[in-house]
Amino acid sequence: MLRYLIRRLISLGLSLLVASALIFSVVALVPGDPASFMLGTGAQPETLAALRAQMGLDQPWPVRYAAWLGGVLTGDLGQSFTYKTPVAGLIADRVQVSLPLALMALLLAVVIAFPAGMYAASRRGRAGDAAVIGATQLGIALPNFWFAMLLVLLFAVNLRLLPAGGFPGWGNPAAALKSLILPAVALALPQAAILARVLRSALIETLGQDYIRTARAKGLTRGQTLRRHGLRNALIPVLTIMGMQFSFLLAGAIIIENVFYLPGLGRLIFQAITQRDLIVVQSAVLVMVAAVILVTFVVDLAYAAVDPRLRAR
Known part of the structure; x- marks a missing residue:
């Protein structure tokens, strides 16, 4: 190791x-x-x-x-010529929005996708499987910015349960988390649909293996076999998708951040590009790329934990 x-x-x-x-x-x-x-x-x-x-x-x-x-x-990313402040401070402030948003969206995607994918795999070819496939196709097809506007219209304008945009800061954690709920849901829907389909396919392939038939022959139900033996062995492709999704959620939420007026990293890069503040652009992009590479590194370690055979490679 x-x-x-x-x-x-x-x-x-x-x-x-x-x-x-x-x-x-x-x-x-x-x-x-x-x-x-x-x-x-x-x-x-x-x-x-x-x-x-x-x-x-x-x-x-x-x-x-x-x-x-x-x-x-050395931690010195230079000075922004537009904001007249250190770039490291700008990025640190924006990460406090983008990172919690990405984590919330990924958590919501996992909470939705795992039960849906396992349910579809356990009922392959039945009505439940078809319903999950149809729902995931719809989730992938819907543009997240359009879905975000629908969420604002329903929960912010009509029901007045959640804020329509803006970020009050972490001085009031409850208000800050409340302001991230709608953008997290808008980001999580398509990612949950993709993750559910990948998990379903991986589980269906796993359920055809000999050790699964042996487990069933020992008296385990289909659900027990799926949870105890099938899920762990289907995790490698799922972990790959989760790593890619987290990277996308952290680095690719520019549209959602602009829809909800969130001061995140994506919006910072967009503003810096329009203002030709190149030191901010290159430093912020490097931070995002470093985050993607680090996530890939963590996923590699997770591979080794799930499948010990990979450690010898």
Whole structure:
């Protein structure tokens, strides 16, 4: 297990290094001059040159990358030229919204998907299975932003049970969690539909194995066999999807954050792109990519815990 962990840690470090180089390269190659955009077309050449020097744009690409990477390694992500505050502080504030939202959405997706997937697998070919498949198809087909607006119309406008948008901060935890319920539900629905279908397929494949028939021959019911023996052996593809879903929920909730006016990471990146605040863009994207890579690392460790045969690879 130790060798497996060391190999994964080396892979993690190399992935982060390559990701940082790619992100910096892509942002650096974006057409247009950020300094000219910030100052406007009527800026004096001296003022423009001074701002370019302040932003480090007058330095060669390798020098700028090395300086940025050195700052990242020491926790200094630079200074935002739009907000006039450290980028690390901006990202830390936004993570306090995006991370709880992603966790709530993933938890809701799992709570919905696991019973639905197990129910469909245990009733393969019956009416219950068809009903679950139909419901999951509908959940995948519905755009989450449209479903979010329906939730706002029902629970915020008509019933007045939940806020329609905004985030009051964690000074009042109850109000903060209440403001995340509707966006979490809007994000969780399509993910629950996907996860339920994957779990159903994995369980159906598992239920055809010899050890399942042996368990049934020993007197276990279909439900007991499914829970005790089938579920664990069907978890590897499910864990893969869950890891991908968490990464998407953390990094890809830009539309939902804008629908509900949530000050999350996705909205920060969107605003920084429109304002050409490149230091914020590259640092926030790197944080998101690092989160995706770390989630993949955790999923790999979960694979090894579920299936010990993987540790020897």
